Amino acid sequence: MPRINSPAELEELRKGILSKRDPDKPCITLCSGTACHASGSEDVAASIEEEIKKQGLSGKVDFRKTGCHGFCEKGPIVVIHPEKTCYLQIEPKDVPEIISQTIKGKKVVERLLYTDPSTNEKIIHESEIPFYKNQERLVFGSNGKIDPKSIDDYLALGGYSALAKVLSQMTPEQVLEEVKKSNLRGRGGGGFPAGRKWEECRNAPGEIRYVIVNADEGDPGAYMDRSLLEGNPHSVLEGLTIGAYAIGSHEGYIYVRQEYPLAVENVGIAIEQAQEYGFLGENIFGSGFDFTVKVHRGAGAFVSGESSALMTAIEGRVGEPRPKYIHTAIKGVRDRPSCLNNVETWATVPLIISKGADWFAQLGTEGSKGTKIFSLVGKVNNTGLVEVPMGITLRDIIYKLGGGIPGGKKFKAVQTGGPSGGCIPEEQLDMKVDFDELAKAGSMMGSGGMIVMDEDTCMVDVARYFLDFLSDESCGKCVPCREGIRQMLKILTNISKGKGKEGDIELLEELSQVTRDASLCALGRTAANPVLSTIRYFRDEYEAHIKEKRCPAYVCKALISYYIDPEKCQACMICLRQCPAQAIAGGKSQIHVIDQEKCTKCGTCFEACPPRFGAVKKISGEPVPPPIPEEARVIARKSKENE
Amino acid sequence: MKEREEVKTAATSNGKIDQIIDKYQGDSSALIQVLLEIQSEHHWLPKEALDKVSKKLEVPLNQIQHVATFYKAFSLVPRGRHEIQVCMGTACHIRGAPRILDRVQDLLGIHPGETGLDLKFSLETVNCLGCCALGPVMVVDGKYHGKTVPAKVEGVLKNYD
Numbered sequence: 001m002p003r004i005n006s007p008a009e010l011e012e013l014r015k016g017i018l019s020k021r022d023p024d025k026p027c028i029t030l031c032s033g034t035a036c037h038a039s040g041s042e043d044v045a046a047s048i049e050e051e052i053k054k055q056g057l058s059g060k061v062d063f064r065k066t067g068c069h070g071f072c073e074k075g076p077i078v079v080i081h082p083e084k085t086c087y088l089q090i091e092p093k094d095v096p097e098i099i100s101q102t103i104k105g106k107k108v109v110e111r112l113l114y115t116d117p118s119t120n121e122k123i124i125h126e127s128e129i130p131f132y133k134n135q136e137r138l139v140f141g142s143n144g145k146i147d148p149k150s151i152d153d154y155l156a157l158g159g160y161s162a163l164a165k166v167l168s169q170m171t172p173e174q175v176l177e178e179v180k181k182s183n184l185r186g187r188g189g190g191g192f193p194a195g196r197k198w199e200e201c202r203n204a205p206g207e208i209r210y211v212i213v214n215a216d217e218g219d220p221g222a223y224m225d226r227s228l229l230e231g232n233p234h235s236v237l238e239g240l241t242i243g244a245y246a247i248g249s250h251e252g253y254i255y256v257r258q259e260y261p262l263a264v265e266n267v268g269i270a271i272e273q274a275q276e277y278g279f280l281g282e283n284i285f286g287s288g289f290d291f292t293v294k295v296h297r298g299a300g301a302f303v304s305g306e307s308s309a310l311m312t313a314i315e316g317r318v319g320e321p322r323p324k325y326i327h328t329a330i331k332g333v334r335d336r337p338s339c340l341n342n343v344e345t346w347a348t349v350p351l352i353i354s355k356g357a358d359w360f361a362q363l364g365t366e367g368s369k370g371t372k373i374f375s376l377v378g379k380v381n382n383t384g385l386v387e388v389p390m391g392i393t394l395r396d397i398i399y400k401l402g403g404g405i406p407g408g409k410k411f412k413a414v415q416t417g418g419p420s421g422g423c424i425p426e427e428q429l430d431m432k433v434d435f436d437e438l439a440k441a442g443s444m445m446g447s448g449g450m451i452v453m454d455e456d457t458c459m460v461d462v463a464r465y466f467l468d469f470l471s472d473e474s475c476g477k478c479v480p481c482r483e484g485i486r487q488m489l490k491i492l493t494n495i496s497k498g499k500g501k502e503g504d505i506e507l508l509e510e511l512s513q514v515t516r517d518a519s520l521c522a523l524g525r526t527a528a529n530p531v532l533s534t535i536r537y538f539r540d541e542y543e544a545h546i547k548e549k550r551c552p553a554y555v556c557k558a559l560i561s562y563y564i565d566p567e568k569c570q571a572c573m574i575c576l577r578q579c580p581a582q583a584i585a586g587g588k589s590q591i592h593v594i595d596q597e598k599c600t601k602c603g604t605c606f607e608a609c610p611p612r613f614g615a616v617k618k619i620s621g622e623p624v625p626p627p628i629p630e631e632a633r634v635i636a637r638k639s640k641e642n643e
Numbered sequence: 644m645k646e647r648e649e650v651k652t653a654a655t656s657n658g659k660i661d662q663i664i665d666k667y668q669g670d671s672s673a674l675i676q677v678l679l680e681i682q683s684e685h686h687w688l689p690k691e692a693l694d695k696v697s698k699k700l701e702v703p704l705n706q707i708q709h710v711a712t713f714y715k716a717f718s719l720v721p722r723g724r725h726e727i728q729v730c731m732g733t734a735c736h737i738r739g740a741p742r743i744l745d746r747v748q749d750l751l752g753i754h755p756g757e758t759g760l761d762l763k764f765s766l767e768t769v770n771c772l773g774c775c776a777l778g779p780v781m782v783v784d785g786k787y788h789g790k791t792v793p794a795k796v797e798g799v800l801k802n803y804d
Contacts, residue, residue: 035774038787072776220732223773258679258716259769299675300715302770316672317706318713377734377775384776415733451733465736469770475713578794580746600749602742602793 003278005286007164010155013277017156026061026103027081029144030090033068033227034262036075040091041065044076047092051099061103064153067143067231070385071131074114079126079144086126087112117381117403131382134400136363136371139347140224140387143231148266151273154234160279162350163238166245167287175246176202179349182357183369188214188342189420189446190522191368191435194349197339201329202247204337209249212314212333212340213240215256215263216298216305219418220469222449224373224385225343229256229263232347233270237293239349241280244291247339252293255310259300268295302419302473306521307340308332309475320475321521342447344373364390368434378415378451381406388433395429398452409454412553413537417446419466419473420526422533423459442533444526458555459538460545464492466530474523481524484515488531497558500546505535550621557601560620564605566591566628568615571635575605575616591633596624659684660692664699671700674710678717686722723758723765725803728782732771735778739792743779744768746793750800763804 004010028048032041048063069077074088080102087098087109094112101107113122114129123129126144146153154160166175180195201209213236217225229236240252256263271293274280282290296314303309304319311333313319332338348370352360361369368390374397377383381403388397394414398404405411413423422443424431431437435445453462467489476482488511491504512528519525535542544550551559564575564584569591576584576592583599586592592615594605609616663680667673677700681692688711697704711717729744748754751764758765774780777789781799788799 035776038774038777038789220771221734221775226773297676297679299679299717301713313675316674318709375775378737453737457737602746604794607792
């Protein structure tokens with residue numbers, strides 16, 4: 001690889017790459033993000049390679065394994081260029097047909113296309129699928145076009161030109177002004193203006209400064225940072241380098257969870273490639289600016305994603321937070337000024353530089369500019385990553401992009417902001433999504449997790465789940481967090497076991513207040529949000545658990561029982577055979593009965609019972625009817641004609 | 644017990660640990676990275692290895708213990724031949740992950756963080772694997788089993804010995 005010493009040489013290089021690429025040459029792209037990987041994209045890749053050879057197309061068709069396309073529900077995703085034909089849920093057995101029909105015959109394989117569930121229409125192009133149509137994929141859009149292991153793919157799309165522009169045409173102050181003008185707010189949770197943080201770090205006393213990428217994405221249910229770092233690592237590196245130039249830093253860190261092995265691998269490769277071209281290292285683009293980046297793997301601790309904790313972890317110590325009377329921008333890693341932003345924030349920077357702060361600031365709402373990537377998961381039809389402009393309503397995200405709730409169930413709440421966020425009920429669905437509106441509703445943006453819950457989700461259980469998570473992850477350094485969370489968890493666990501008492505709700509509210517006011521870091525200060533928001537909007541569910549010992553959503557194990565309705569049971573033996581606890585008595589033509597003593601309430605029988613019978617029922621808040629006497633259990637089979 | 648002894652000798656007899664430490668040139672701030680590499684090499688952190696790390700990086704053993712017990716990635720006891728991870732992320736939780744975990748626990752008689760006496764399986768819970776679309780997810784030795792239901796668990800575990 002040649003070393004690139006000036007913006008002109010970069011332009012030459014890009015032209016060189018593009019001239020070798022024939023836009024009309026067929027190219028198969030296959031999503032190879034972690035979710036598609038889990039759905040078998042590796043096997044699909046192998047059969048694509050094999051089939052290309054087998055059908056004599058070696059050299060005549062390109063094959064590219066790209067980063068995450070976002071529509072994880074329908075993975076693995078294959079897109080054929082230049083026609084951009086999009087096939088979903090591809091298995092190895094579909095590959096020969098794709099190659100012979102679509103690549104050779106230029107015909108579309110109808111059965112592999114997306115079917116719009118409302119119109120039953122087949123959709124050929126990715127961009128026309130409702131899930132994608134309503135998105136604005138500025139930061140995330142390149143993911144599906146590039147092989148994350150190939151810097152040339154990134155360069156072909158204009159990569160590193162923002163860095164070249166910054167280093168050749170702008171002073172650090174101008175870069176800083178541009179970012180401030182764009183009003184970019186940190187995408188990691190708090191929404192602190194990035195420009196102000198950069199400025200504070202730049203002006204802090206000291207010779208050595210650090211810039212850090214926070215890729216310790218610990219919020220359960222959020223994976224957009226991973227998909228970006230995994231799928232487009234160079235965009236993050238470019239943003240980081242631009243930031244380093246503005247701040248006056250020459251050393252950077254990428255702190256990434258070891259649970260994300262593919263991200264660690266891809267960002268490592270990206271750093272090597274960038275160094276070879278001279279986009280990292282000494283005298284970048286001949287400007288005299290030096291910058292190096294190191295990867296630091298996190299070893300699995302949620303609290304280490306907090307800025308001060310993350311910085312102690314980089315020093316090789318236990319990642320516990322410290323009080324932040326002095327910001328980490330002034331005293332961070334090794335007590336030196338350190339500027340930390342998350343993956344998505346850094347990846348947005350090159351866009352702001354290339355297209356201008358004004359362009360960026362026209363997107364979004366008054367207080368929150370640009371777009372935001374959300375991970376839309378839970379009880380929603382189209383699970384995946386969506387990038388939308390700030391200010392879109394929750395209803396649009398869940399129904400237009402997400403395609404609504406599966407199985408005709410009723411929407412109950414959407415949880416945003418991870419364990420620090422809260423649950424938002426149906427009546428607030430028309431709220432515009434931005435940093436400030438979500439906070440007003442008692443939740444927060446967080447890093448962008450959006451977990452949809454339907455009528456089968458118990459809100460007490462959800463609050464208990466988050467506190468269980470937080471009590472596990474609290475580092476234990478400060479008492480209000482350590483003890484406050486533990487006591488709240490105890491109360492919630494009791495409520496979910498039917499041991500709740502009058503006054504528990506008030507006690508939870510009081511504990512929440514103290515934990516919120518007195519904890520050291522954001523983990524403790526926001527820990528009460530899941531509790532307070534569920535009490536605020538779903539107090540009736542708490543009361544049902546406490547007063548009636550009833551779980552309205554039939555989730556809390558201790559409060560529910562499974563029961564087979566003798567009127568409906570057809571003695572088909574399906575549930576009886578599948579019950580892992582052998583708790584179901586019965587036989588052929590013998591109505592089945594659950595032995596409540598043996599039942600572990602795993603729900604297998606409920607799922608196994610054919611819907612046309614619907615004999616297995618969940619009961620809560622009332623006694624289980626006594627089993628029908630042995631002699632009444634025999635059923636006379638109806639003859640075939642009567643059925 | 645004999646098996647455990649064997650694991651121990653294997654872990655310390657080869658020069659791998661020296662190689663890992665040398666790679667970081669005795670930089671004490673690389674402690675977590677060194678431990679991560681030893682962990683991925685041996686699947687646990689034997690006492691002998693920690694002694695060596697302590698000497699070479701000049702970090703007191705108590706500080707190493709602090710790090711090794713604080714982070715989830717480290718294990719101070721030998722791990723089983725097969726690693727089971729049940730995702731407890733929010734999306735998996737509301738799609739029924741606790742029922743999957745219950746089933747695994749019932750079948751193996753071990754709790755999260757534990758290893759069976761026969762050193763066959765180790766069970767862990769993880770907070771999110773980022774495959775929320777496939778939830779509830781169970782991973783065995785890196786292979787993902789998506790959209791799992793309690794009734795399927797036994798069949799999956801049968802394939803390992």
